Amino acid sequence: EVQLLESGGGLVQPGGSLRLSCAASGFTFSSYVMTWVRQAPGGGLDWVSAIGSSGSDTYYSDPVKGRFAISRDNPRNTLYLQMNSLRADDTAVYFCARGAARQGWDYWGQGILVTVSS
């Protein structure tokens, strides 16, 4: 069974940092593009970042470019999102998802809440 489990969320002050993890199981993690999507409270969905299967190709939305870094550890079947210089508008539930957008994100984690507030 495919499972994605996010961790590392919580409350952080503006300007602070947080690292999210997404532990994958039930599939060959190293064969898939992986993605982060977020959803502000009561809001819609926003694509955040994606990483190629080997980790050498990374992509970011404009609001997070230069502040967030996506990475992966294929032997550990884990996806990461390092979030620096956090702002109040980064407050959201962050989901990891399997796959590339063009083929559809077919499996999602349950989401992890990140709150940026003083």
Next chain:
Amino acid sequence: EIVLTQSPGTLSLSPGERATLSCRASQSVSNNYLAWYQQKPGQAPRLLIYGASTRATGIPDRFSGSGSGTDFTLTISRLEPEDFAVYYCLQSGGSPVTFGPGTKVDIK
């Protein structure tokens, strides 16, 4: 950036009725890289349709997608109680990937 507009914002229907949801793009979506996702409160989104018209694995055939270019439609032929949710379209033909604002399908 391709902006997606979804209409209506809210669709109030009864179980058994047909639902027609629209997603319009500000410019043509290349290769019809348009997907539809369903989201229920407190849950992660669920992939329904990709490539404008291909149903994802395990999606009932009452869900269908159509359209090309700038105009896309998700149709639910007969609403089941579990179909009342928010539906988002997503385009990945242009950079960056963008979502529409969503259509809420609620019970009349």
